[in-house]
Amino acid sequence: MPLPAPLDRAEAVVFDAYGTLLDVHSAVQRHAAAIGPQSQALSETWRQKQLEYSWVLALCGRYAPFWTLTERALDFALARHPDVDAGVRDALLEAYRSLDAYGEVPDTLDALRRAGLKTAILSNGDPAMLDAAVTAAGLSGRLDAVLSVDPAGTFKTAPRAYDLAPRALAVERERIAFLSSNRWDIAGAAAYGFAPVWVNRTGQPDEYPDLAPVRVIRSLDGLLT
Template sequence: MRHAAYIFDAYGTLFDVHAAVRRHAADIGPDGQLLSEIWRAKQLEYSWVRTLMGAYLDFWQLTEQALDFAFRKVPSVDPAMRSKLLDAYWRLDCYPEVPAVLRNLKDNGARLAILSNGSPAMLEAATRSAGLDLILDEIFSVDSVRRFKTDQSVYDLVASSWRLYPEAISFQSSNRWDIAGAAKFGCRTVWINRADQPDEYRDLPPSLILPSLEGLVTIG
């Protein structure tokens, strides 16, 4: 393998953040996609704002608060769905190619880990539900530094714990802002541009852009 470690963002990269709403689409109605998009956007916004303020709350609390905001913003969706949606978020579907890609990298000698805003309990539940817990070597949560991405202390969690130089780490994320943060830290970065979004943060470019994780196996 070209890199000693392959580190993956969790939400949006390994796990489909819209799977919770999609699972209950029939009960939610036609505004489900809008609800899901607002839920995700506010979840991330809260993480950035709280890091800037130095007022940390764990990602599960932000997930709950973001959903409550989304319900108020989309009144056509019954707030009684709250508990079902939150329960589904603990068991998000992983993208179809994820297990095979991770196994392939592992079989070729790479160390694998998640580096995520998610709380330890959230990440443990998601990886166990998707059957990834036996493939990954470690799960790194921002909870240990009480700051969210793209704070540089988050990316240093892997380098310090595994005693690796940043350039020995290949970091994969579907979030362009996350890629920018890891690039600034010095990692090799692979932007998994699942939604075919336009590029941004041009001064902190990804090392590679792929439409899914599948290409990671052939390119390395």
């Protein structure tokens, strides 16, 4: 059975990790009872600041490990939501090291590999946190490479961060399908020359019209159909 576009032209499929393969809100969800009614707001603030810090550092030409930004973002979120007991901090950070994978992830990775495609992660996460997350989610044997932006010394959407995937996989950028749930990441991948597929899990409105995805799906289930 022929593969659907853009997989029909791809030699590799590269995934963002956090929010695409791994549920970034699952850490807070595990401790929602202890956090109380501010759990969703806390999780959203944590994620927003984690990303914001990466963008600001990249624009300033500076870099820090993504785990450091994750800690700083949680500290901000706890300060922003003072009704939450700050004593949950250590438990939340530990939970973030072993986020839940979305349910369809293992079967999708297996199907892609059976189809003869290379599979990889390209993430802002630093190597230690990626290793812990991929192992905890049971994805290690389903990936040809787990790539951190750390060697590039910057974060996506900097082109030299995306450069890591073609180099590691020995595949031309035009032959890489890149999947992310983050629209800004899809914009960066489009500008770089990947074939980007937006995993729009929450039905967000589109943006960056000049840097469009080649496809939009609601979950990874839709990639092979």
